Amino acid sequence: MCGIVGVVTHAPANQTIYDALLLLQHRGQQAAGIATDNDSVFAMHKANGLVTDVFRTRNMRSLRGNAGIGHCSCAAYGPSCDEEAQPFYVNAPFGITLAQNGWLSNGDALRAELSVAGRRHMNTASDAEVLLNVLAHELHAASQGASFSADALFAAVAALQARVQGSYAAVAQIAGQGLLAFRDPLGVRPLCLGARGSGGRTEYMLASESVALDGMGFRFLRDVAPGEAVFIGAAGTLSARQLVAGSQAPVPAARPSAFEFVSLARPDSVIDGASVYAARLKLGELLAEQVRSELDASAIDVVMPVDDISRPAAIQLALKLAIDYREGFIQHRYPGRSFELPAGPARRAVSQRLNAIGAEFKGKRMLLVEDAIVDGASSREVVQLARNAGASYVALASTAPPVLHPKVYGVDWPARRKPAAMGGTREEMRRTVTADALVFQTLPALKAAIASASPALQLLETSCFDGEVLP
Known part of the structure; x- marks a missing residue:
């Protein structure tokens, strides 16, 4: 899971991108980067760390230009050096920088193919570098040695979509030409378009979540459709093309990841027409x-939420059951989601992320509400934290079904930390997390909750729950 943003403005873009990344920081706290285009000259700065840690005044001053892209990343691939951070850059054809949010299921095959047939060297394990090199290869073929054109760029993205499998939303810059954004044909990863100003002074932003548009004063225009590419030229002209559906075919229905609504997105975002907050309230009601x-x-x-993410569901659950609602865990901001952190001593204990208010636990029978139970060790620590604070009984309820499979599009559970639900019975899971009782949302209820926020969302990506790989 990552956050991406692309901006075309009439003023220096660096501060706008930085502020947008702060609004997307919840999508990844492992690394951050910005690349800008100033009259065909790229400037880039990226490193491991939070957005506020990565950028200093000297870095921002070097990021000149009125257009740029930004990225904040999780540790799906466990970046161990600044070079693993995004965006990435290739110098041919034309010069391209790219940042993506997603996971390529055929990334290894593409890497080998590009190395042998395309003579392209990749220096990291990142899927984003693979995606960038596929785009560069296809743009070279589509342009056929001619000067740059939007038609050639759209043809290159169409060829990319035919080759690349998995989920991805990407923003890219073509040096001196403009800003490109595109979304995978299934619409698994979110991407939306906003504008600020009007007429010849219109500025554009593309971002993973609508909250970035809201916070930066851009009005929401629409979600980028599955299989669609959007290009904003250097002169500020916007063009878009549906590359998957034919001219007479309907636009493919989006199949966003259910995990966006359960856990990943901010509650004040709207994804593919569905309010994340409304979906989480309904999750609590059905739970x-x-x-x-x-x-x-x-x-x-x-009834008590474990953290901020599960708060809306816990409030609604308590109302429906007519049970007192309390908040007894105080969450430390941005220590990193536990399932995102690389192996080794850097992994934080739950006690470093949460602190219990003892008076809210002592002698009480608790129902703790989690957004999803992924890491059994973390859930066990939460239960033990409640017991140590004085709870006499601890039940744990998850707004999501059991995570039965190791990978979901865009999130890769590290092999060292297998989800608690994988390969175990419900009783075995309860013993793993040491709760007195364990309750999971059903998959039909999860789908119904999200559909209640937007009836158009009848299709969802739910592979981590049901193992179904999208076509």
């Missing part, structure tokens, strides 16, 4: 029904 069917709700004293 209340599941809790009522599996537990004696009258024996529960308090």
Whole structure:
């Protein structure tokens, strides 16, 4: 999971990109980078760390130009050096920088193919570098030695979409030509378009979530459609082309990752027409029904969210069950999601991310609400934290179904930390997390909750729950 942003403005773009990345920081706290285009000259700075750690005044001064792209990343590939951070750059054809959010299921095959047939060397393990080199290869073929054109660029993206499998949303710059953005044909990863100003003074932003547009004063125009590419030329002219559906075919329906609504996105974002906050409220309402069917709700004293993400669902669940709602865990901001952190001593304990208010736990029978139970060790620490604070009974409820499979498009669970639900019975999972009771949302309820926020979202990417790989 990552956050991406692309901007075309009539003023220096560096501060706008930086501020947008702050609004997308929840999507990745491992590394950050910005690349700008100033009269066909790229400037780039990237490094491991939070946005506020990576950029200093001297870095911002070097990022000249009225257009640029930015990225904040998680540790899906465990970046160990600044070179693994995004954006990436190739000098031919024309000069291209690119940042992406996603995961390529045939990334290794493409890497080998590009190395042998395309004589292209890649210096990192990042899928983004693969995607960039595929784009460069296809743009070279489409332009056939001629000068740059938007038609050639769209043809290159169409060829890329035919070769690349998996999920991706990307922003890219062609030196001196403009800003490109495109989304995978299934629409798994989110990408939206906004504008600020009007007429000849219109400025554009493309971002992973609408919250970045809102916070920077851009009005939301629309989501980029699955299989669509958008190009904003150097003169500020916007053009878009649907590259998957034919001229007479309907635009493909988006199949966004259900995990965006469960956990990844900010609650104040709207993804493919669905309010994330509304979806999470409904998740809590439907989870209340599941809790009522599996537990004696009258024996529960308090409903409590584990963190900020699960708060909307926990509030609604408590209302539906007529149980007192309390907040007893105080969350430390941006220490890094536990499942995103690389192996080794850098992994934070739950006690470094959460602190318990003892008075809210002592002698009480608790129902703790998690957004999703991925790492059994982390969930076990949460349960133990509640017990150590004085809880007499701890039940754990997840707004998502059991995570039964190791990979989801755009999020790759590290092999060292297999999800708690994989390969175990419900009782084995309960023992793993040491809870007195364990309740999961059902997959039909998850789908219904998201559809309630946008009836058009009848199709979702749910591979980590059901193992179904999208075509």
